[in-house]
Amino acid sequence: MSISEREAAHRAASDAEPIVWVDEQDRPLGVLPRAELRERGLIGRGTFILLFNSAGLLCVHRRTLSKALYPGYWDAAAGGMVGAGESYAESAARELAEELGIVGVALREHGRFFFDEPGNRLWCALYSAVSDAPLRLQPEEVLEAHFVAPAEVLADAMQRPYCPDSLQALRLYLDSRS
Secondary structure: OHHHHHHHHHHHHHHHHEEEEEEOOOOOOEEEEHHHHHHHOOEEOOOOOEEOOOOOOEEEEOOOOOOOOOOOOOOOEEEEEEEEOEEEEHHHHHHHHHHHHHHHHHEEEEEEEEEEOEEEEEEEEEEEEEEOOOOOOOOOOEEEEEEEOOHHHHHHEEEOHHHHHHHHHHHHHHHHHO
């Protein structure tokens, strides 16, 4: 199976994933397939994990072109949708392992925020983690990754497309640290 075929199969499976559907106060309303949630403009739950190395540099990665949202964009955080029966913390650990291959690290929660953009309405939990382990990128979701100073990400976002939800997560993290 070629990379593009593998990415297409991954996207189809991802679109069918059962996702927690919530209201504007983050109260669960049920479970719906990811694609239906997005198409109907309903609110889901998401996690954002800022991965730092011990030097304080942030891992940024570029999304594959097959992603339904923000294809080819740079992303300041690993993360994704909270699945049916999953807590925010469980989702964060799963997403960090899937996307970047980082497991067994402490996740520190930094609060929650609401992100509202057409096609992407989420209650989000923000986490950070520190690891110097080698990255193992998920080829269906991540094209490349590298570590940079967090302030450089915000400057780089003026030049290249970045996922707006992960930029909001990064700004909230940086604001809470100052």
